[in-house]
Amino acid sequence: MDKKKRRLLIRTIILVVLAAAVIYTLYANFTKDERGVLKAGDQAPDFVLQDMEGNSHRLSDYKGQGVFLNFWGTWCKPCEKEMPYMENQYQAFKDEGVQVLAVNVGESDFQVNKFIEEHNLTFPVVVDSERDVQNAYGIKPLPTTLLINPDGKIERILTGEMTEADIKQHMESIKPN
Structure with missing residues (x-):
């Protein structure tokens, strides 16, 4: 050659x-x-985050219950508007096997604690300070809520503000039989 x-x-x-x-x-x-985008039918990725008292909340610990997993921020007006509705429905559904887990994305403990006090929230509020969980779930707009069934699978992914009737209906849909 x-x-x-x-x-x-x-x-x-x-x-x-x-x-x-x-x-x-x-x-x-x-x-x-x-x-890497989650969709209905996928297994919800497990995570561990701390609440404001320093208690750990692992998603897999809620297996057997429905989980209303809400991603939010204190600066987000639609998030703020739906929080009292989430609190009301948490009170109605917590004894029926539906839990609320509110994931704040990247804000200070001071801001989150102030928000919890102002809105008298009693459900677990955890902080995703490094935004690892937000990224793992591919969460873009806030608020975004994932309805997770008792088997740990995602039933629905909802973006935007919800009415109290919406929240009640969604919690009913993930209630264990």
Whole structure:
């Protein structure tokens, strides 16, 4: 094989490798929204977060109960508006096997404690200070609520503000039989 043919072969191989890298990069970028996104029917990823008293709450500890998993922030007006409704329905459903777990995303204990006091919240409020759980669940807009059935599977993912009637209906849907 002469030098010209070998050079042509090497250049062709390099070109093919570069083209493959470009195609893979484009594919990865266009499909990244579909990868790692949770949907109804998926097992809810387990996590452990601390509440304001320093108690640990592990999602898997609630297996056998329905979990109304709400991601929120103190600055979020729709979140603030639905909190009293969540508290009312927590009181109605906590003895029927439905728990509320409110995950604050990345705010200070001071802000969260002030919010809990202002709204007289009695359900567990945990803080995701590093936003690890928010990222694991792929949570973008707040509020976002996941309805988790007693088997630990996601029934529904709800974004945006809910009325008290909505919350009651959703809690009823994840109540153990």
